[in-house]
Amino acid sequence: MAKYVAFNAQHAIDYIKNLVTKDGYDLFDPEQTLSAYEFGDGNLNLVFRISDEQSNSVILKQALPYARCVGESWPLTLDRARIEAEVLLNHGALSPDYTAKVLHHNPEQALTILEDLGHLQILRSAQINAEQFPLLAQHVAHYLSYTGFYNSDFYLTAQDKKAKVSQFTNPELCQITEDLFFNDILREHERNNYPSELQSTVSKLQNNAALHLAIAKLKAKFLSCPQTLLHGDMHSGSIFVDQNTTKMIDPEFGFFGPVGFDIGSFIGNLLLNYCAQNARISEFVSRRNYHSHLLTCLQESYTLFEQQWLTLIAEQTTDNNLKAAGYGEYFMQQVLQDAIGYCGTELIRRTIGLAHVADIDGIEDAQARLNVQHHTLALGEQLVLNAHTCNNKEAFFALLISQLN
Amino acid sequence: MAKYVAFNAQHAIDYIKNLVTKDGYDLFDPEQTLSAYEFGDGNLNLVFRISDEQSNSVILKQALPYARCVGESWPLTLDRARIEAEVLLNHGALSPDYTAKVLHHNPEQALTILEDLGHLQILRSAQINAEQFPLLAQHVAHYLSYTGFYNSDFYLTAQDKKAKVSQFTNPELCQITEDLFFNDILREHERNNYPSELQSTVSKLQNNAALHLAIAKLKAKFLSCPQTLLHGDMHSGSIFVDQNTTKMIDPEFGFFGPVGFDIGSFIGNLLLNYCAQNARISEFVSRRNYHSHLLTCLQESYTLFEQQWLTLIAEQTTDNNLKAAGYGEYFMQQVLQDAIGYCGTELIRRTIGLAHVADIDGIEDAQARLNVQHHTLALGEQLVLNAHTCNNKEAFFALLISQLN
Numbered sequence: 001m002a003k004y005v006a007f008n009a010q011h012a013i014d015y016i017k018n019l020v021t022k023d024g025y026d027l028f029d030p031e032q033t034l035s036a037y038e039f040g041d042g043n044l045n046l047v048f049r050i051s052d053e054q055s056n057s058v059i060l061k062q063a064l065p066y067a068r069c070v071g072e073s074w075p076l077t078l079d080r081a082r083i084e085a086e087v088l089l090n091h092g093a094l095s096p097d098y099t100a101k102v103l104h105h106n107p108e109q110a111l112t113i114l115e116d117l118g119h120l121q122i123l124r125s126a127q128i129n130a131e132q133f134p135l136l137a138q139h140v141a142h143y144l145s146y147t148g149f150y151n152s153d154f155y156l157t158a159q160d161k162k163a164k165v166s167q168f169t170n171p172e173l174c175q176i177t178e179d180l181f182f183n184d185i186l187r188e189h190e191r192n193n194y195p196s197e198l199q200s201t202v203s204k205l206q207n208n209a210a211l212h213l214a215i216a217k218l219k220a221k222f223l224s225c226p227q228t229l230l231h232g233d234m235h236s237g238s239i240f241v242d243q244n245t246t247k248m249i250d251p252e253f254g255f256f257g258p259v260g261f262d263i264g265s266f267i268g269n270l271l272l273n274y275c276a277q278n279a280r281i282s283e284f285v286s287r288r289n290y291h292s293h294l295l296t297c298l299q300e301s302y303t304l305f306e307q308q309w310l311t312l313i314a315e316q317t318t319d320n321n322l323k324a325a326g327y328g329e330y331f332m333q334q335v336l337q338d339a340i341g342y343c344g345t346e347l348i349r350r351t352i353g354l355a356h357v358a359d360i361d362g363i364e365d366a367q368a369r370l371n372v373q374h375h376t377l378a379l380g381e382q383l384v385l386n387a388h389t390c391n392n393k394e395a396f397f398a399l400l401i402s403q404l405n
Numbered sequence: 406m407a408k409y410v411a412f413n414a415q416h417a418i419d420y421i422k423n424l425v426t427k428d429g430y431d432l433f434d435p436e437q438t439l440s441a442y443e444f445g446d447g448n449l450n451l452v453f454r455i456s457d458e459q460s461n462s463v464i465l466k467q468a469l470p471y472a473r474c475v476g477e478s479w480p481l482t483l484d485r486a487r488i489e490a491e492v493l494l495n496h497g498a499l500s501p502d503y504t505a506k507v508l509h510h511n512p513e514q515a516l517t518i519l520e521d522l523g524h525l526q527i528l529r530s531a532q533i534n535a536e537q538f539p540l541l542a543q544h545v546a547h548y549l550s551y552t553g554f555y556n557s558d559f560y561l562t563a564q565d566k567k568a569k570v571s572q573f574t575n576p577e578l579c580q581i582t583e584d585l586f587f588n589d590i591l592r593e594h595e596r597n598n599y600p601s602e603l604q605s606t607v608s609k610l611q612n613n614a615a616l617h618l619a620i621a622k623l624k625a626k627f628l629s630c631p632q633t634l635l636h637g638d639m640h641s642g643s644i645f646v647d648q649n650t651t652k653m654i655d656p657e658f659g660f661f662g663p664v665g666f667d668i669g670s671f672i673g674n675l676l677l678n679y680c681a682q683n684a685r686i687s688e689f690v691s692r693r694n695y696h697s698h699l700l701t702c703l704q705e706s707y708t709l710f711e712q713q714w715l716t717l718i719a720e721q722t723t724d725n726n727l728k729a730a731g732y733g734e735y736f737m738q739q740v741l742q743d744a745i746g747y748c749g750t751e752l753i754r755r756t757i758g759l760a761h762v763a764d765i766d767g768i769e770d771a772q773a774r775l776n777v778q779h780h781t782l783a784l785g786e787q788l789v790l791n792a793h794t795c796n797n798k799e800a801f802f803a804l805l806i807s808q809l810n
Contacts, residue, residue: 153628158583159576161628166571171564178563182726212729219726220736223558223566224631321587321624324617331625 004065004078004109009036012048012060016113025104027113028052036060044076049116057118058103063110063252077172080252081110086167087254088112090229091147098143100240100249117240117247124236127273128359130281130290137297139246140239140266141304144231148259149312151229154322165226170255173232174222177253180353181345182219186212194352197370198377202352205381214384218341226256234265235346235357236273260338263305267339268346268380269357270298274404275375276359279368295404302339302393306332333391340387340396347380379403409470409483409514414441417453417465421518430509432518433457441465449481454521462523463508468515468657482577485657486515491572492659493517495634496552503548505645505654522645522652529641532678533764535686535695542702544651545644545671546709549636553664554717556634559727570631575660578637579627582658585758586750587624591617599757602775603782607757610786619789623746631661639670640751640762641678665743668710672744673751673785674762675703679809680780681764684773700809707744707798711737738796745792745801752785784808 005011013034019025028034032052040047045064051057063081085105092099104113126133149155151164184191186206194202205211231238232253240247274294281287313328322328350357351373360376363369382403390396410416418439424430433439437457445452450469456462468486490510497504509518531538554560556569589596591611599607610616636643637658645652679699686692718733727733755762756778765781768774787808795801 153625158580158628162574162576162579166574169567169571171567174567175563187725209730212726213731213735216726216729216732217735219724220558220732223563226629226631319624320592321617321621324621325614326618327621327625330618330622 006064007046007048007060007062007109007111009038009048012036012038012050015109015111016050016058016060019104019113027058027103028056032056049118057116059114059116059118061112061114078110079107080170080173081105081112082107083168083170083173083254084250084252085112087229087231087251088114090151090164091143091231091248091251094150095143095146098139098246098248099147100247114249117249120240120242120245120247122237123239123241124269124273124358126241127236127270127294128276128280128362130277130286132290132293133241133243133246133297135244136239136241136246137300138304141301141308143246143248144234144263144266145305145308145312147231148228148262149309149316151256152227152259153319154313154317155319157318164229165256168229168255170232170253173253174255174257177232178219178222180355181342181349182215182222184353185345185348186215191354192352193354193356194373195366195370198352198373201374201377205348205377208381208385210385211381214341214387215345218338218345218384221258221338222261225258227259228256230254230257230259230262232257232262234262234269236269236359258335258338258342259309260335260340261342263302263335264339264342264344265346267298267302268343268350270294270301271343271347271379271400271404272350272357272376273359275372275379276357276363278375279363279365279372291404295401298400299393299397302336302396306336306393309335336393336396337387337390340383340390340399344380344383344385344387347376347383351376351380411469412451412453412465412467412514412516414443414453417441417443417455420514420516421455421463421465424509424518432463432508433461437461454523462521464519464521464523466517466519483515484512485575485578486510486517487512488573488575488578488659489655489657490517492634492636492656493519495556495569496548496636496653496656499555500548500551503544503651503653504552505652519654522654525645525647525650525652527642528644528646529674529678529763531646532641532675532699533681533685533767535682535691537695537698538646538648538651538702540649541644541646541651542705543709546706546713548651548653549639549668549671550710550713550717552636553633553667554714554721556661557632557664558724559718559722560724562723569634570661573634573660575637575658578658579660579662582637583624583627585760586747586754587620587627589758590750590753591620596759597757598759598761599778600771600775603757603778606779606782610753610782613786613790615790616786619746619792620750623743623750623789626663626743627666630663632664633661635659635662635664635667637662637667639667639674641674641764663740663743663747664714665740665745666747668707668740669744669747669749670751672703672707673748673755675699675706676748676752676784676805676809677755677762677781678764680777680784681762681768683780684768684770684777696809700806703805704798704802707741707801711741711798714740741798741801742792742795745788745795745804749785749788749790749792752781752788756781756785 013036020027021030034050036048036050038048046062048060049057063078066075085102088102101115231251238250310328317323360372418441425432426435439455441453441455443453451467453465454462468483471480490507493507506520636656643655715733722728765777
């Protein structure tokens with residue numbers, strides 16, 4: 001196999017031409033002339049759109065061996081391209097409607113050819129503009145419950161499961177999460193990033209012993225609880241949407257971890273947007289309506305996620321022991337508490353850690369932005385601290401509402 | 406490398422001669438004539454003792470590609486010889502005094518050359534004869550706490566830990582444990598083995614919904630909680646002893662699992678012997694004294710195990726998050742409850758499952774044996790059911806004593 005070379009647009013065209021003519025891939029008519037351009041942010045990956053004369057197009061995504069956005073010359077394994085493609089293939093087989101489709105994968109070149117989803121919007125941008133997606137909750141719940149259940153001990157044989165855990169061992173990308181979600185936020189760290197006006201609040205948070213203990217438990221589960229094959233990076237920037245469609249992309253952080261992590265991250269991003277809208281939508285009724293839409297979306301996501309998990313456990317569990325009466329409910333109660341905790345860490349780390357969200361950072365008025373940051377930080381802290389008190393989703397929703405008003 | 410061939414005594418001698426002369430291994434004087442004989446039970450492994458004219462000797466252990474003792478022609482991966490040697494090397498580096506020493510390992514031939522421990526006794530045989538080993542508790546506690554801690558998330562970097570979890574993925578041997586500890590005992594199964602007089606008690610146990618739920622939780626942790634590199638088969642037949650020495654052997658079931666599993670299995674075997682002695686030692690004072698020795702050994706093992714873990718957590722933890730105040734104590738409380746549960750499943754499965762213990766099966770009087778079986782079954786059930794109520798080891802010891810009298 002050819003040695004890894006970072007592509008330019010011409011490489012991308014040549015590569016695809018070759019695939020189509022030599023290997024018979026059904027991507028383009030071999031007679032067509034192709035054109036290509038790169039439009040990724042260039043930090044982690046190269047992303048090319050390759051089109052023919054009829055405007056048929058595909059995406060060619062190639063991993064770069066470093067991540068400029070995460071830290072100065074932070075080298076990053078090219079194996080993440082394999083992980084990403086293999087997660088998409090695994091999840092695509094289980095929830096095909098909601099997973100971006102892989103057309104071709106080449107691990108040596110760290111590249112994947114994907115269906116072009118350019119007609120859709122990134123959820124984060126759309127939600128910053130207060131757009132509503134009535135099917136989003138239902139789609140995300142299906143994606144997370146089906147990919148979650150069918151990669152879990154409930155369904156897989158222990159031998160298959162162990163093989164998959166090894167296949168999706170993802171130490172370098174997991175370490176980024178381990179650092180950013182759990183470690184950095186609890187101490188002074190050069191990667192942290194927040195305005196000086198937040199310092200006294202941050203110091204208080206970092207001196208909260210109960211928070212340290214609760215986050216230790218979440219970190220330990222992130223490290224040693226391979227319950228299912230997670231997406232691993234379920235924020236609003238990893239979801240393409242329109243009114244009828246939802247497609248998950250970019251699972252390069254995928255690994256076997258606790259079921260609550262993905263749904264917690266997703267909900268955390270809904271809440272980041274919720275808090276940000278206090279500074280974005282000035283008109284009261286519009287803001288109330290959008291808030292109400294987000295809260296409904298959150299509650300519906302979690303409710304459907306839990307319902308579908310419980311139905312799958314009841315109907316599809318293959319492990320004799322895990323069929324025990326009450327075990328599914330016990331398991332889902334742990335998932336709920338984990339999800340609330342991880343949701344809380346997402347709120348905290350997006351406020352004071354390295355990687356922020358445009359929902360908040362894009363707020364122009366500094367004081368309004370600061371108010372939102374105080375809110376997301378306090379909300380995150382309360383969720384982490386009180387997760388263990390929520391024995392059911394109603395208790396979680398009540399806790400949330402008490403903190404949002 | 407040469408293809409796998411099951412050895413005879415002459416193969417063993419030739420192999421060692423070759424090692425000593427060609428590879429310069431310091432096993433024997435090359436001038437000496439060697440002799441060898443096979444003395445394994447032949448079910449899982451061939452075990453040769455190879456001696457020179459001065460009675461210097463080593464053990465050559467070779468895995469067979471099947472396990473006659475577990476089931477009719479149950480094929481078993483030769484990879485278990487690699488696992489066993491690599492666990493011994495890993496544990497031997499951390500607790501050298503209490504781990505059998507590996508002198509050479511050849512994965513292709515599935516063979517390992519080990520120090521000869523033939524001057525020691527197998528703990529099970531010695532305890533059947535009511536022999537006492539005053540240092541056993543201290544040695545086992547050191548072995549389990551040191552090998553446990555230094556292979557855990559407290560100490561290893563997440564990247565090292567993930568690599569080791571993959572290295573010690575042991576699906577075939579784990580499946581034997583998954584079947585025998587958790588699955589078979591809760592239903593009618595051809596592998597189960599108990600006298601018909603036990604049937605009504607077994608049926609009642611198998612219809613206990615609370616037991617099914619508690620065992621589901623233990624099974625789920627066995628499947629998806631890679632806390633540390635376990636020995637995986639810590640019964641009294643895996644321990645060589647004399648008055649001053651304790652050496653762990655045979656960790657072919659080793660894998661990354663819950664910390665409570667090994668200590669629970671060990672304690673379970675002490676309790677199997679405790680119950681068996683009711684039928685073995687007829688004289689009251691002798692029986693009381695030996696019971697008291699076993700109970701002291703059990704309490705001392707667990708107490709030292711926990712103390713050493715807590716000391717290592719306090720002094721040697723490298724993970725910033727897991728240094729949180731109170732986390733070590735929380736972790737060890739979970740370990741205690743897991744240990745009690747796994748101890749209970751060991752008692753149940755050794756009474757009604759496929760693999761029994763000579764402590765009980767060797768009792769000649771059928772009625773006396775049956776009484777012991779009733780006792781171990783009831784004790785096992787109570788431990789599994791009440792594990793979650795034990796918030797500290799004192800509660801566990803009190804529970805035990807209430808069930809032993």
